[in-house]
Amino acid sequence: MSRSYWTGLLALAAQLRGAFSYPANISEGQLVTRDDGDFIFAALGDSWAWGLVCALERVRWQRRQLLALQVRLVHRCREPWFRLAARWQKAKLEFKACSGSRTDNVMEQMVKTTRPKVTLMEISGNNADFYPMTDSCIFHSDRDKDYGTFFEDDDPDNPTGECWREIKLVRGRLESNDIKNKIVNVIHAWRGHPANMGNDASLFLFGYPWFFGDTKDCDNWSFSVFYEPEDKRQKLVQGLRTEFNKLIDEMNRNIREAVEMFQDSKIQYIDINTAFHMHRFCEPGSTWSDQLNWNNNVWIWNSPGRWWITIKKENDEKMYDMLAQDAEMPPWDEVEKMLAHPDGEAKQVGDIISRTYRDPDDSSHSMMWGGSLKDFKALGGSGSGGGNSVARTLHPTQSGHEFMGLTIVERLKQDFKGGVTQQPWGPINCPTAVLAPEPALRRFVLSSVIVSKL
Known part of the structure; x- marks a missing residue:
């Protein structure tokens, strides 16, 4: 997992460790150096x-602010870096979430954790079986299936x-309270799990965003x-x-409501x-x-399956593979003109x-759009099948994940009061006033060395 994903999380953990673990009478200097286990x-x-993971890239500027001040403190006070940064190095993430998981799978994930704070x-999104509905209403990926009457023409x-x-079917699952009751059972299991009992731990559940804006522009x-x-294509009418x-x-x-039941x-x-x-x-x-x-x-993400495009003009031909590493998208002006x-x-x-x-x-200018029927057809069966391309359909892009995480981090900062500290606590007897800047080259070299050790 890329270390850049940790930056905001580590800075936030610095604040939360204090909120959870330290008596109010401990001094700031003691808090920096005290070692009471991982957060x-x-x-x-x-x-x-x-x-949670991908989004924290968005708050790394806070970590950089902390680094900038600590670099000066390290240089002026000749204190070891690990002493100044100890409270960030203790933060850890146990990522046990898995694509396609339902409420029943959370217990399996829970037993793999240690003592999370x-x-x-x-x-519960997969419990509602959104994917067969999405295929029937939007993608129509199964070539052998008759999807019948359009949404706007049906009763x-x-x-x-x-x-x-x-x-x-989806509405019936959601309105029956069966899913809510399953979430309640998951929360009960979390409260009674050995990893959380007596640990002063907190649980945050978050929901899902709307998929569509409210406009007739794309009817x-x-x-x-x-x-x-x-x-045979279903239009994205506003009612749908x-x-x-x-x-x-x-x-x-x-x-x-499952969360609110616990008060x-x-x-x-x-x-x-x-x-x-x-x-x-x-x-x-x-x-x-x-x-x-x-x-x-x-x-x-839109696409329900892996696809590739080959654009040909006279003797020139180039293929664009959606899932290739560092995939290059074909020129949109050419695609739009021929689509x-x-x-x-x-x-x-086959x-x-x-x-x-x-x-x-220009008859010599053509575009071939291709894909695998097995890959596309997998969408209609479940949310977890079909490989990477299907599994990411109607899931956040990297930017979506980042801003989800930013929202989560901001909420955590509110709940634990004060949020991420804008200036770190220096070591005991070390001046905390703003110091004169070092020469630019020295600052750059020192910063590079420290960042490379994170």
């Missing part, structure tokens, strides 16, 4: 829990289309897979998007919906390229499905 964060639940958990009470059928857009015939957001509200209600200040709910404001699908002013993750404007001009129907050879598009102004 452990645990992350449990499903793949959305990655937000703070546990962050996101769970919600007596549906004939797969979309409304799946919506009713005529479709996220159906590229090989779906145009007349609103229905999805309402179901997420219901999911979050289950989590929040325990050490068990809290965190709303992360605001972290995705203006970065969901179909936000006002967004473009079609935004929806396909061609840039960083939408912080939720509305398919050259015939999709073609299948497991590979492809469709060709052609530049209306």
Whole structure:
């Protein structure tokens, strides 16, 4: 795991260790050097829990501020770096969350933790089975399946289309309180687990964000897979998007009410919906390229399967693989120009499905969009199958995870009062006043050496 993910977490841990572990009469100098074991964060639940780890990159500037002052203190006071930084080096993260996990899996994750002081958990999205609904209403990834009547043409009470059928199933699971009761059982298990009993530990559960913005700008857009015939594609009409957001509200209600049943200040709910404001699908002013993750404007992954694009112009040909390491996206202006001009129907050879598009102004300029049917079809079965490309569908991008984590960190700072210390405590008898800056080169070399040791 990249060390850069730890920066905000370590700085936050410095504050929380004091909040949890130290008597009020201990001096700041003693607090810096006292060694009372590791301060452990645990992350449990499903793949959305990655937000805790990836997001902390966003608060690393606080750590850099601390480093800058400590570099000067080390140089002037000739104190060892490890003494000044001891309280950050003791922070650890036990990441046990796993893609596809349901409430029943959390106990398996819990037994793998040691003695975490703070546990962050996101769970129950997979219990609602959102993925079959998402495929039936949005992607239509199964080429052999008839998805039936479109959302806007169907009768919600007596549906004939797969979309409304799946919506009713998900809504029934969420409104039955079965999921809430399962979350309550998980919290009971956490409270009674040996890792948490007598540990003065805290548990934070967080919800899920809306997938869509509330605008009619994308009513005529479709996220159906590229090989779906145009007349079979479900449009992203406003009613459909609103229905999805309402179901997420219901999911979050289950989590929040489960937490509130305990009336325990050490068990809290965190709303992360605001972290995705203006970065969901179909936000006002967004473009079609935004929806396909061609840039960083939408912080939720769209594509339900691995795909690749080959662009050809006369004798020049180049392939772009979505999941390749350091993947390069094809030029959007070329893709956009040809996407509305398919050259015939999709073609299948074995497991590979492809469709060709052609530049209306230049017949030598074409684009072939290809993918694996097995990969795409896996989406309709569950949220955890199908490999990396399917598993990340409707999950946060890196920026989404980062801002989720920033929201979580800000909430932790509120709950533990005062947040991350803006200036570190210096060692005993070491001056804490602002010191004259060292020559630029010396500051750079010293900073580089210290940072390289983190």
